[in-house]
Amino acid sequence: MLEIQGVTRVFPARRGMFGQGAEVRALTDVTLSIREGESFGLVGESGSGKTTLTRQILRLDTPTSGIIRFEGKDMATLSPAALRALRAQIQIVFQDPYASLNPRMSVHDIVTEPMLIHRDLLGLNRRQRTDRATELLDLVGLGPQHLYRYPHEFSGGQRQRICIARALAPGPRLILLDEPTSALDVSVQAQVLNLLIDLQKRLNLTYFFISHDLGVIRYICDRVALIYRGEIVEKGDTRSVFDAPQSDYARELLAAMPEVRVPD
Amino acid sequence: MTSPLLEIRNLHLSMTSFEGSAHVLAGIDLTVNRREIWGLVGETGCGKSLTGLSVSRLVPSPPAQYLDGAICLDGTDVLALSDREMQALRGKRIGMIFQDPTTNLNPAFRIGTQLIDVALAAAVRDPAVLDLGPKAGRGERHRAARALAIRMLEEVGIPNAAARVDDYPHQFSGGMRQRVLIAMALIGRPNLLIADEPTTALDVSVQAQILKLLKQMVVDHDMGVVLITHNLGVVAQTCSHVAVMYAGTIVESGPVRAVLDRPTHPYTKALLDAIPARNVQRGALRGLPGSVPNLITPPPGCRFAQRCPLAQPSCTQKPPHKVAVEAGHMVACPVATQALENANA
Numbered sequence: 001m002l003e004i005q006g007v008t009r010v011f012p013a014r015r016g017m018f019g020q021g022a023e024v025r026a027l028t029d030v031t032l033s034i035r036e037g038e039s040f041g042l043v044g045e046s047g048s049g050k051t052t053l054t055r056q057i058l059r060l061d062t063p064t065s066g067i068i069r070f071e072g073k074d075m076a077t078l079s080p081a082a083l084r085a086l087r088a089q090i091q092i093v094f095q096d097p098y099a100s101l102n103p104r105m106s107v108h109d110i111v112t113e114p115m116l117i118h119r120d121l122l123g124l125n126r127r128q129r130t131d132r133a134t135e136l137l138d139l140v141g142l143g144p145q146h147l148y149r150y151p152h153e154f155s156g157g158q159r160q161r162i163c164i165a166r167a168l169a170p171g172p173r174l175i176l177l178d179e180p181t182s183a184l185d186v187s188v189q190a191q192v193l194n195l196l197i198d199l200q201k202r203l204n205l206t207y208f209f210i211s212h213d214l215g216v217i218r219y220i221c222d223r224v225a226l227i228y229r230g231e232i233v234e235k236g237d238t239r240s241v242f243d244a245p246q247s248d249y250a251r252e253l254l255a256a257m258p259e260v261r262v263p264d
Numbered sequence: 265m266t267s268p269l270l271e272i273r274n275l276h277l278s279m280t281s282f283e284g285s286a287h288v289l290a291g292i293d294l295t296v297n298r299r300e301i302w303g304l305v306g307e308t309g310c311g312k313s314l315t316g317l318s319v320s321r322l323v324p325s326p327p328a329q330y331l332d333g334a335i336c337l338d339g340t341d342v343l344a345l346s347d348r349e350m351q352a353l354r355g356k357r358i359g360m361i362f363q364d365p366t367t368n369l370n371p372a373f374r375i376g377t378q379l380i381d382v383a384l385a386a387a388v389r390d391p392a393v394l395d396l397g398p399k400a401g402r403g404e405r406h407r408a409a410r411a412l413a414i415r416m417l418e419e420v421g422i423p424n425a426a427a428r429v430d431d432y433p434h435q436f437s438g439g440m441r442q443r444v445l446i447a448m449a450l451i452g453r454p455n456l457l458i459a460d461e462p463t464t465a466l467d468v469s470v471q472a473q474i475l476k477l478l479k480q481m482v483v484d485h486d487m488g489v490v491l492i493t494h495n496l497g498v499v500a501q502t503c504s505h506v507a508v509m510y511a512g513t514i515v516e517s518g519p520v521r522a523v524l525d526r527p528t529h530p531y532t533k534a535l536l537d538a539i540p541a542r543n544v545q546r547g548a549l550r551g552l553p554g555s556v557p558n559l560i561t562p563p564p565g566c567r568f569a570q571r572c573p574l575a576q577p578s579c580t581q582k583p584p585h586k587v588a589v590e591a592g593h594m595v596a597c598p599v600a601t602q603a604l605e606n607a608n609a
Binding site: 045185186187188189191192193194215216219220252256257259260261 | 468501525
């Protein structure tokens, strides 16, 4: 479904007040393919290039070299109109539900905004958009009574549900989840993860799941890739990567993971 | 018998807000001895940070008001001390480490300068910190403080400490800065260290190093530690004891193995069930339905009763008593402890 081939992103050196800076190689020759209907996990530490990679997939940034194909189409060659149509298919949920919702927009406005942007694609009138927003809220476990409330009236878990409803609004097939639960408490995290699993089954979604929480990745992902300093150091089935890591980095990372089991 | 290092007895704290006064800590009991690392776990807003801050009396009052209870450090009640006496304890007897290593160092001063300041301040109270006599001159004290700063940086594992002591905070990585803060907290030789989410902002591999360092420091310095965290994995790997908090109360506490291997309180169980541990099948994770009660109008009786799968009508009558289910393992749930007794009988 999504193919990332040899993607490299180099941020060029900047000439600043204190002379020439060094260029930054944020991604080096990243090759991944994501299959329809699966959950693909990307794990890495801060600064390893996870977010840079999502920016390339969303086409918010262009790779220095390499190709990203969505359903066989090279995203770099698309016309602006075709790219906009494609963006309805790829949506994102961000890490911090406190920062990613506009405090001055009601839930209704937040959830219907993507439908408004993609109105030529979806062809919904005002009434239909509101109906669909209600449906979406129901899907993520919120009620019609929440439609005209504002973000500050919701808890962290509820806000993340609103973000998920917004991502679902244009009817996407691939959802990028950038640390969707790291701002939440464990009991709320469990609810959101279960919601994501449930939605995936119902709507046949494909997830690209980014996290530094190995426990979450192990729980939700079919396949996983480890990124270190912009390079993919290991990829494979979640079970095999977690049970028998091949690279030194993977072993180190897994050893550092704090399991809830008292060591002997 | 000597008194414990830290003893919190029946601590009640209320906070005044526009909507009324919230009873945010309702009867906290906690005893920490030397060489013990107590994990204080719970979800956002359960009062774990407030408990930690109360020990060094850093909760501003007003709005906070201590209604009842005592916090005894080596037998002295810190709540009864004057501000001046309290100031002497902070840094010297009580060290603190906070969550975000980037905002807790002054970017405009060298690491060394900041460490030396703390060392000199601690030495005013106790000249033994610098290993100098009371008559030592200014220059002499400063040189000794600098030597101590370098020694502490070495101790927390900063390579090439003698050169890096003159670096600025921005020249250190997040993990290194947290090490500097640990060095700073320990430079006055505190007996008690309060670490409030010390590794939450760090990557797992760095987190593992910092926690290992913390464990080593407890043995080397003969300290007691209160480690505040929401990560039960961190507790399992680091702590000797754990107290689980919910809505301003400690619901279960005891040796870490007893509590995590044989959780008894329904909230502890729910918390453990919500963690994606090894071998949990997809979709099998259980979240906790409902939300934390409003502490301005807390429910009568057990504060967890509304969300509790075991709740009985009697649970909402009066606050539950703590009962020991095994040595040191206290549980504040009569229903669960009764069930355990029946099972054992």
